[in-house]
Amino acid sequence: MAKERGKNNFQFYSSKLNGLSSRKMELENSLRKALEQNQLLLYYQPQVEIASGKTVGVEALIRWKHPEYGFITPNEFIPLAEETGLIVPLGKWILHQACEQNKAWQDEGFIKVPVAVNISVRQLQDDDFVSAVGNILKETGLDSKYLELEITESVMYNIERSTVILNELKKLGVKISIDDFGTGYSSLSYLKHLPIDKIKIDKSFVDDIINHSNQGAIVKTIIDMGHNLNYTVIAEGIETDVQVNFLKKHSCRIGQGYFYSRPLPVEEVSEFFK
Ligand code: C2E
Ligand code: MG
Ligand code: MG
Ligand code: MG
Numbered sequence: 001m002a003k004e005r006g007k008n009n010f011q012f013y014s015s016k017l018n019g020l021s022s023r024k025m026e027l028e029n030s031l032r033k034a035l036e037q038n039q040l041l042l043y044y045q046p047q048v049e050i051a052s053g054k055t056v057g058v059e060a061l062i063r064w065k066h067p068e069y070g071f072i073t074p075n076e077f078i079p080l081a082e083e084t085g086l087i088v089p090l091g092k093w094i095l096h097q098a099c100e101q102n103k104a105w106q107d108e109g110f111i112k113v114p115v116a117v118n119i120s121v122r123q124l125q126d127d128d129f130v131s132a133v134g135n136i137l138k139e140t141g142l143d144s145k146y147l148e149l150e151i152t153e154s155v156m157y158n159i160e161r162s163t164v165i166l167n168e169l170k171k172l173g174v175k176i177s178i179d180d181f182g183t184g185y186s187s188l189s190y191l192k193h194l195p196i197d198k199i200k201i202d203k204s205f206v207d208d209i210i211n212h213s214n215q216g217a218i219v220k221t222i223i224d225m226g227h228n229l230n231y232t233v234i235a236e237g238i239e240t241d242v243q244v245n246f247l248k249k250h251s252c253r254i255g256q257g258y259f260y261s262r263p264l265p266v267e268e269v270s271e272f273f274k
Contacts, residue, residue, distance in 0.1 A: 095133065096136050205222065
């Protein structure tokens with residue numbers, strides 16, 4: 001019985017698999033083309049010092065402006081780029097673009113803050129990542145103290161290698177922050193050995209402040225821990241003044257979210273600073 005059905009099942013599954021992988025290949029091809037045809041661009045979201053209201057940084061967030069489908073969000077194509085390895089060249093393009101833009105803003109004279117760039121683990125562990133970052137800084141002329149790399153807790157899976165790479169990056173003078181802090185695999189004993197400057201409290205915990213699910217207990221705990229370990233603490237995904245007041249009261253230094261500003265296209269960033 002199983003044998004009889006086996007063949008059909010196999011055909012069923014293999015055609016389903018082929019269907020999936022050809023869709024993936026199609027997406028991969030169009031992503032390659034997107035890179036060549038300038039369909040990819042970076043938006044920038046301000047990071048604001050909560051107490052003073054001063055903008056102290058911007059985070060670069062990639063957008064894909066597809067000629068047919070309109071805007072495609074990074075959550076839809078970054079995982080694919082990671083899976084196929086395309087994230088390595090794509091990531092270099094992103095870094096170059098962000099550094100070049102930040103240098104241009106600084107030369108214009110009124111925006112002088114670090115730019116934060118999201119880095120996938122796959123990129124970080126690529127053999128020439130550190131030298132690529134060094135080259136991009138040289139090529140664009142951006143002072144390394146104005147570049148911050150956002151990595152996630154998934155670097156902990158290969159802690160030895162990650163430690164070596166992060167230390168080399170620190171020697172270049174760039175800053176390291178942990179994105180989506182609290183959502184991933186994280187061991188505090190490892191964390192403390194990594195050369196980290198900043199942690200970003202994930203939006204899900206910042207949401208808890210207004211959902212009253214735990215009176216923001218996790219947020220408070222992360223802020224205190226961050227301060228004890230000498231990290232700068234930033235809260236992500238702030239949408240309301242209730243959240244801002246809570247974060248201010250508990251001495252969270254920096255905030256980012258729609259409350260302050262959505263991610264903006266390049267042309268609007270200068271306006272925001274003015
Ligand atoms: P992330 O790095 O944690 O970025 C924060 C995300 O939250 C962004 O979504 C941002 O637009 C959104 N956001 C910010 N404030 C608010 C808010 O107040 N409310 C809500 N609902 N959302 C807010 P986005 O731009 O769609 O990016 C999603 C994720 O894709 C990023 O999460 C990051 O993991 C990844 N990503 C984005 N750009 C890049 C990139 O250049 N390279 C890599 N490797 N990953 C990227
Ligand atoms: Mg980020
Ligand atoms: Mg995040
Ligand atoms: Mg994320």
